[in-house]
Amino acid sequence: xxxxxxxxxxxxxxxxxxxxxxxxxxxxxxxxxxxxxxxxxxxxxxxxxxxxxxxxxxxxxxxxxxxxxxxxxxxxxxxxxxxxxxxxxxxxxxxxxxxxxxxxxxxxxxxxxxxxxxxxxxxxxxxxxxxxxxxxxxxxxxxxxxxxxxxxxxxxxxxxxxxxxxxxxxxxxxxxxxxxxxxxxxxxxxxxxxxxxxxxxxxxxxxxxxxxxxxxxxxxxxxxxxxxxxxxxxxxxxxxxxxxxxxxxxxxxxxxxxxxxxxxxxxxxxxxxxxxxxxxxxxxxxxxxxxxxxxxxxxxxxxxxxxxxxxxxxxxxxxxxxxxxxxxxxxxxxxxxxxxxxxxxxxxxxxxxxxxxxxxxxxxxxxxxxxxxxxxxxxxxxxxxxxxxxxxxxxxxxxxxxxxxxxxxxxxxxxxxxxxxxxxxxxxxxxxxxxxxxxxxxxxxxxxxxxxxxxxxxxxxxxxxxxxxxxxxxxxxxxxxxxxxxxxxxxxxxxxxxxxxxxxxxxxxxxxxxxxxxxxxxxxxxxxxxxxxxxxxxxxxxxxxxxxxxxxxxxxxxxxxxxxxxxxxxxxxxxxxxxxxxxxxxxxxxxxxxxxxxxxxxxxxxxxxxxxxxxxxxxxxxxxxxxxxxxxxxxxxxxxxxxxxxxxxxxxx
Amino acid sequence: xxxxxxxxxxxxxxxxxxxxxxxxxxxxxxxxxxxxxxxxxxxxxxxxxxxxxxxxxxxxxxxxxxxxxxxxxxxxxxxxxxxxxxxxxxxxxxxxxxxxxxxxxxxxxxxxxxxxxxxxxxxxxxxxxxxxxxxxxxxxxxxxxxxxxxxxxxxxxxxxxxxxxxxxxxxxxxxxxxxxxxxxxxxxxxxxxxxxxxxxxxxxxxxxxxxxxxxxxxxxxxxxxxxxxxxxxxxxxxxxxxxxxxxxxxxxxxxxxxxxxxxxxxxxxxxxxxxxxxxxxxxxxxxxxxxxxxxxxxxxxxx
Numbered sequence: 001x002x003x004x005x006x007x008x009x010x011x012x013x014x015x016x017x018x019x020x021x022x023x024x025x026x027x028x029x030x031x032x033x034x035x036x037x038x039x040x041x042x043x044x045x046x047x048x049x050x051x052x053x054x055x056x057x058x059x060x061x062x063x064x065x066x067x068x069x070x071x072x073x074x075x076x077x078x079x080x081x082x083x084x085x086x087x088x089x090x091x092x093x094x095x096x097x098x099x100x101x102x103x104x105x106x107x108x109x110x111x112x113x114x115x116x117x118x119x120x121x122x123x124x125x126x127x128x129x130x131x132x133x134x135x136x137x138x139x140x141x142x143x144x145x146x147x148x149x150x151x152x153x154x155x156x157x158x159x160x161x162x163x164x165x166x167x168x169x170x171x172x173x174x175x176x177x178x179x180x181x182x183x184x185x186x187x188x189x190x191x192x193x194x195x196x197x198x199x200x201x202x203x204x205x206x207x208x209x210x211x212x213x214x215x216x217x218x219x220x221x222x223x224x225x226x227x228x229x230x231x232x233x234x235x236x237x238x239x240x241x242x243x244x245x246x247x248x249x250x251x252x253x254x255x256x257x258x259x260x261x262x263x264x265x266x267x268x269x270x271x272x273x274x275x276x277x278x279x280x281x282x283x284x285x286x287x288x289x290x291x292x293x294x295x296x297x298x299x300x301x302x303x304x305x306x307x308x309x310x311x312x313x314x315x316x317x318x319x320x321x322x323x324x325x326x327x328x329x330x331x332x333x334x335x336x337x338x339x340x341x342x343x344x345x346x347x348x349x350x351x352x353x354x355x356x357x358x359x360x361x362x363x364x365x366x367x368x369x370x371x372x373x374x375x376x377x378x379x380x381x382x383x384x385x386x387x388x389x390x391x392x393x394x395x396x397x398x399x400x401x402x403x404x405x406x407x408x409x410x411x412x413x414x415x416x417x418x419x420x421x422x423x424x425x426x427x428x429x430x431x432x433x434x435x436x437x438x439x440x441x442x443x444x445x446x447x448x449x450x451x452x453x454x455x456x457x458x459x460x461x462x463x464x465x466x467x468x469x470x471x472x473x474x475x476x477x478x479x480x481x482x483x484x485x486x487x488x489x490x491x492x493x494x495x496x497x498x499x500x501x502x503x504x505x506x507x508x509x510x511x512x513x514x515x516x517x518x519x520x521x522x523x524x525x526x527x528x529x530x531x532x533x534x535x536x537x538x539x540x541x542x543x544x545x546x547x548x549x550x551x552x553x554x555x556x557x558x559x560x561x562x563x564x565x566x567x568x569x570x571x572x573x574x575x576x577x578x579x580x581x582x583x584x585x586x587x588x589x590x591x592x593x594x595x596x597x598x599x600x601x602x603x604x605x606x607x608x609x610x611x612x613x614x615x616x617x618x619x620x621x622x623x624x625x626x627x628x629x630x631x632x633x634x635x636x637x638x639x640x641x642x643x644x645x646x647x648x649x650x651x652x653x
Numbered sequence: 654x655x656x657x658x659x660x661x662x663x664x665x666x667x668x669x670x671x672x673x674x675x676x677x678x679x680x681x682x683x684x685x686x687x688x689x690x691x692x693x694x695x696x697x698x699x700x701x702x703x704x705x706x707x708x709x710x711x712x713x714x715x716x717x718x719x720x721x722x723x724x725x726x727x728x729x730x731x732x733x734x735x736x737x738x739x740x741x742x743x744x745x746x747x748x749x750x751x752x753x754x755x756x757x758x759x760x761x762x763x764x765x766x767x768x769x770x771x772x773x774x775x776x777x778x779x780x781x782x783x784x785x786x787x788x789x790x791x792x793x794x795x796x797x798x799x800x801x802x803x804x805x806x807x808x809x810x811x812x813x814x815x816x817x818x819x820x821x822x823x824x825x826x827x828x829x830x831x832x833x834x835x836x837x838x839x840x841x842x843x844x845x846x847x848x849x850x851x852x853x854x855x856x857x858x859x860x861x862x863x864x865x866x867x868x869x870x871x872x873x874x875x876x877x878x879x880x881x882x883x884x885x886x887x888x889x890x891x892x893x894x895x896x897x898x899x900x901x902x903x904x905x906x907x908x909x910x911x912x913x914x915x916x917x918x919x920x921x922x923x924x925x926x927x928x929x930x931x932x933x934x935x936x937x938x939x940x941x942x943x944x945x946x947x948x949x950x951x952x953x954x955x956x
Contacts, residue, residue, distance in 0.1 A: 344832025399823070466852030468883075473852070 003129050004036035006062040007121060008053055010044035010069035012099055017042075019103040021114040025068070028118050034129055036060050045075050050082045057086035064088065064128040068096040068121045089133035091577065091637055096124040119650050126645040131637050134577040139616040141227030141573040142327040145564050146171065148219055148507065151179020152198065152550060153542025153557040154332035155205045160561030161330075162210040166568050169324050170205060171233055172215045173503065174262075176280035177202050179334055183263060185364035185372070187550060188414040189445035195279060195367065202281040216242075216286055218503075220321060222511050225617040226537030227327045227573040235320040239287035240273070241312035247283045249275075251304035251313060259291040261369075265359040267377060268369030273304045273313075278367060287313070327573075328537050328564045331511065331521060332557065333504035335543035338393040338401065338497035346392065346465040346494060352378040353472050353491045354465055357411055360493045364418050374422055376491055379470075383490030386419055387474045388412040388430045389462050393497035395433060401497045401518065406547040408495030409436045413446050415493060416455040428455045429487060431462050431476050439549065458485060465492055498547040512600065513538050521545045531559040535599065536575075536619070539563050579618040580625055580633050582611050587632040593624035656788065657722035658686035659715060661733035662694050668730070668894035668921075670938045675729050675785060675923040677936040682793050682801060686727060689718050695736045698861075706753045712740035713754045714761070717776040729785045729923070731818035731893035738782040739825050745778035784819065784828065785923070786836055786892065795843040803931030805845045808953045811925065812849040812886035813837035814877060816896045817857050831855065840922065841890070844929040853880035858899040867906075874899040875907045882917050887949050890922045897921065902943045918946030928955050 007029040011017035022040045030038035037060040041049050044067055053065060065088055067079045072095035080090035098117040106113035143166050147158045150172035158170040176182070182202070184194035206213050220232040240251075257272035270276070272292040275285045293301035294315055305313040340348035340356050347354050353376050355363075362368040363375065376383050390408050393400040409432065416428035435457065437443040449455040460477040467473065471488040478485050500519040508515045513533040514522035521540045524532040531539055539560035542553040567573065580601075582593070587610040593602040594611060601617035602624055604610075611633075613624075624633040631640055664672040679686045692715050700708030716737060719726040728734040744751045755775040783791070789798055820831035829836045834855065841848045856877055859870025878900055881889050891897050901919040908914040920942065927937045928950065939946055950956045 344830055347833075350833065464852075468852065 005064040007038040009040040011042045016103045020117045054086040065093040070099040091134040092131045096121040122649040123646040126649045136574040138572040145328045146326040147330040149332035150177035151334045152181040153553040156557035157330045157561045164565040168211045175286045188410045189441040206281045231324045233322045237317040242284045244312040245284040330539045332541040333544040335498045385489040387489045387492045390432045390495045392494040405498040413449045417449045420453040579620040583632040592627045596623045596627045655685045661730045663894040671921045674927045678926045695733045699739045709740040735818040810887045811846040812881035812889045814891045849886040851880045851884040853877045858896045889919045916944045918944045
């Protein structure tokens with residue numbers, strides 16, 4: 001069939017028509033081979049403009065449409081819809097960009113701009129001539145989501161997805177859900193108790209009929225693609241039948257072994273068989289073989305097994321691999337604090353009274369090792385002077401991390417305030433670079449700390465901390481007065497940089513999703529796609545993507561959940577058909593395409609000895625097309641032949 | 654084992670006690686320090702100008718001399734070590750400066766004669782600058798040192814003073830952790846000393862400020878000395894002639910300013926090593942010390 005292409009030249013008010021002679025362009029294109037209709041209009045994207053296109057398609061029986069207007073990122077979808085309504089396949093509707101690529105950059109060169117516009121449109125006519133009618137690719141989809149990490153972000157994402165009507169598998173590596181938020185005392189800027197607002201969500205997530213909660217479990221392997229992931233989950237041996245366990249706690253009580261509690265950040269001890277904290281969900285113990293006498297001394301001890309009234313302690317238990325099929329994966333693996341040992345100038349890890357922000361949280365927590373009383377770790381005395389240090393490892397490109405950890409200004413302000421509420425005659429100092437309070441109610445909170453609670457803010461960095469005469473000597477500078485400041489304090493609390501969870505980087509590699517140079521998960525677009533990974537089917541939530549406070553983590557989790565619900569709204573998964581394909585007749589099976597494909601979409605067909613592209617995974621990036629030595633890899637509607645013809649049209653005359 | 658040795662001007666003149674004790678210790682440990690046949694001042698200060706190579710020509714020339722003698726160059730003085738190591742790094746990491754410096758070397762008659770008679774190669778940073786302490790740890794080995802120890806120093810409370818030149822800047826010196834270093838402590842433990850950890854061990858002694866702002870330098874030094882005294886040290890050991898000068902000689906002024914100031918001897922680490930190795934008195938000379946270490950050493954039966 002002879003192609004009948006329509007050309008529609010938009011004035012875009014004076015944006016295009018002010019520079020390009022649109023009448024002449026339409027006239028010239030009318031004479032070009034294959035063009036059956038050519039016209040111009042003030043605003044092609046307006047309703048009358050779209051109707052003009054639709055009517056012309058019907059009237060002139062068009063097989064292809066070129067809209068010469070702005071960038072395709074703006075209105076390609078608009079005109080493809082119009083084309084579909086009027087009976088032209090959307091993939092045979094093309095945009096010729098004569099605004100950003102022409103009129104905007106050639107103002108004052110009317111003649112040349114007009115010639116260029118004509119050429120741009122001609123190249124698109126050449127492309128459209130060979131455009132195939134395509135349909136979006138449909139792939140079957142499992143309407144079940146995997147959420148990795150059950151801190152506040154993972155919990156929120158799981159609840160939102162489940163409440164939207166979909167099944168969720170929530171995997172958490174530690175024995176309980178809750179993450180770091182469960183460790184916190186009170187939360188800024190409202191000072192509500194973290195556990196009080198957290199535990200209802202923890203309970204809900206464990207009892208939700210559509211959420212399968214798997215604690216003490218890790219992701220072993222992920223295969224497949226969006227809509228069709230196959231996940232292997234390692235349920236770690238707890239040496240306790242946690243289904244049969246009644247949570248009575250006798251085993252924990254009788255266990256003779258004590259070791260540092262991770263939940264209490266080493267400020268208190270736990271047993272070798274333990275539940276991390278009283279409100280743990282599930283409230284059932286796990287046994288830690290690295291500290292258990294039974295495992296370390298060849299079967300000696302065994303007390304927990306003897307005392308368990310339901311006989312659920314099982315030393316022979318093994319890791320179990322559970323396979324799940326899911327359609328989408330939300331990664332909410334959270335953060336860690338930058339190791340305190342890296343702060344040698346502050347004696348981090350060397351001095352007992354120089355502690356981390358999370359340790360101070362535990363100290364302030366009513367359920368913590370000191371039951372909410374502020375005590376020096378070294379001698380248990382009440383500290384009368386505490387120095388809080390912001391930017392410990394953050395904003396320090398020379399020696400540590402260059403980025404701002406975002407939450408430290410606020411939580412140290414909260415720490416100083418809570419300390420003053422507990423020790424009225426105490427003095428709190430905060431050394432700061434800038435106090436960053438960009439959140440709702442945050443600036444007011446900071447003002448309240450400084451004005452009502454007499455927290456002394458000193459603008460400057462601390463250069464050194466050392467112990468002397470039972471005090472923590474803090475050397476700093478007040479850059480507002482230009483004077484050296486020396487404080488003989490009782491304790492120092494370091495606002496350490498927020499870094500990605502150590503296990504998260506390994507997991508990201510397993511999932512094949514991108515991370516930035518620090519190991520934070522990379523979003524698809526820093527502004528417009530902040531909750532998606534570039535790899536389809538993966539969504540990001542919480543501090544795994546970058547330092548975040550609770551409201552932000554929750555918002556991002558809900559955003560990620562709504563993206564999952566959006567994906568699951570359709571029965572099948574539809575995607576753009578502008579992807580690669582392999583010419584089976586010419587492919588020599590050299591596998592170069594497989595080696596360059598960043599998405600693992602190219603695979604080898606052993607039977608026929610050639611490569612093939614998995615349509616559900618291919619992102620149409622073109623890497624295989626550039627790499628293929630026999631030009632067997634081609635992009636749909638952007639074949640070599642089309643490109644050659646476009647180049648010829650551009651170079652003609 | 655023979656190793657090329659760069660003494661530097663101070664060890665050749667005012668700090669002969671440092672040089673002599675180090676050579677004798679090395680000999681006892683089976684190392685022959687071979688002084689470079691020709692050498693000049695290292696420049697004494699590493700220049701921070703970025704648009705000129707003139708200021709690093711002195712250290713680079715010495716490194717070029719050293720390259721004829723071996724692949725390593727041992728130094729003792731913290732300043733020499735600092736300047737030579739950083740200049741060497743500049744040659745290794747900045748090709749433009751390396752090329753210019755080599756053009757100067759070629760143009761330099763004396764250098765040309767000396768260098769070209771041995772090698773026609775440019776100096777490209779092939780020499781590794783090491784400190785005597787690194788030599789003890791990495792080439793001799795602390796274990797081998799420990800085996801040669803004749804006198805146990807276990808009753809002597811020793812405060813190791815690093816100063817700044819060995820440690821900073823971290824990325825360029827790559828000597829030890831500048832905040833919590835340990836090479837000196839490990840050395841002293843090898844000798845069996847009672848090592849005193851004092852918080853001012855990496856603080857500045859005042860350095861060259863002693864020339865232009867004596868009060869400031871004395872304040873810096875007093876901070877270091879008082880801290881070591883407070884932690885109960887019998888003696889401070891150092892690796893640097895300037896630190897030794899500031900910490901030791903300026904105790905005269907400190908004593909005038911602070912009532913009841915208790916003095917503490919400051920000696921070179923090689924002198925302490927010499928005592929531990931049982932080297933005889935003529936090589937361990939304390940006559941230049943303002944605060945005489947002999948009484949405390951005698952008290953601990955170490956003389």
